[in-house]
Amino acid sequence: MGRKPWTDRLTVEDCLALDVSILKGRFKLDRPVRGTYRWPRANDADPAIDYRVVHVSANGRALGLRYFIGTSRTPVEYTVQTTTTPCNFGRLRYWFVCPLVRNGIPCLKRAKKLYLAPGARYFGCRTCYDLTYRSAQQHDKHVDALLRLPAEELRKVLLQDATNLGTLTDRCKATVVRRFLKRG
Numbered sequence: 001m002g003r004k005p006w007t008d009r010l011t012v013e014d015c016l017a018l019d020v021s022i023l024k025g026r027f028k029l030d031r032p033v034r035g036t037y038r039w040p041r042a043n044d045a046d047p048a049i050d051y052r053v054v055h056v057s058a059n060g061r062a063l064g065l066r067y068f069i070g071t072s073r074t075p076v077e078y079t080v081q082t083t084t085t086p087c088n089f090g091r092l093r094y095w096f097v098c099p100l101v102r103n104g105i106p107c108l109k110r111a112k113k114l115y116l117a118p119g120a121r122y123f124g125c126r127t128c129y130d131l132t133y134r135s136a137q138q139h140d141k142h143v144d145a146l147l148r149l150p151a152e153e154l155r156k157v158l159l160q161d162a163t164n165l166g167t168l169t170d171r172c173k174a175t176v177v178r179r180f181l182k183r184g
């Protein structure tokens with residue numbers, strides 16, 4: 001198995017994200033709430049999200065989502081459960097409950113954001129779509145490049161970086177050293 005090559009994985013930036021903050025204040029109303037959520041930098045291919053609160057329960061609410069994918073005239077419609085955890089001053093923090101099912105098992109993971117991956121029909125959490133962050137990929141790429149150097153060369157780079165207060169981040173250096181030692 002081993003680590004996945006960095007180029008294979010989708011990043012959160014490749015996806016449309018639905019942030020739980022769109023629910024802020026909405027559940028205080030005692031009647032059904034509807035609205036349309038458009039992406040900040042929407043282009044024609046991005047679906048607009050019509051949402052509505054359809055159900056109120058003791059420990060959370062459900063968000064009904066309705067949107068069109070691409071040029072399809074059939075809407076994608078389903079319900080995403082939400083849940084709350086207490087935070088400071090008696091306030092509540094809202095979470096989506098991931099609606100995806102993997103290998104027949106519902107994910108049910110709590111998430112602040114749900115993502116619609118390219119080509120997917122349903123929003124899901126970062127784990128379900130195996131998403132990484134672009135900054136993490138850049139970090140991995142940098143580490144991989146350093147580890148491809150001959151040992152002596154790598155030692156020089158690290159020494160030089162340390163004496164010149166170089167540009168490598170501490171996290172990058174720590175990863176390089178750890179993986180270099182592991183390699184033996």
Ligand SMILES: [Zn+2]
Pocket residue numbers: 098099100107108109124125126127128
């Ligand atoms: Zn999930």
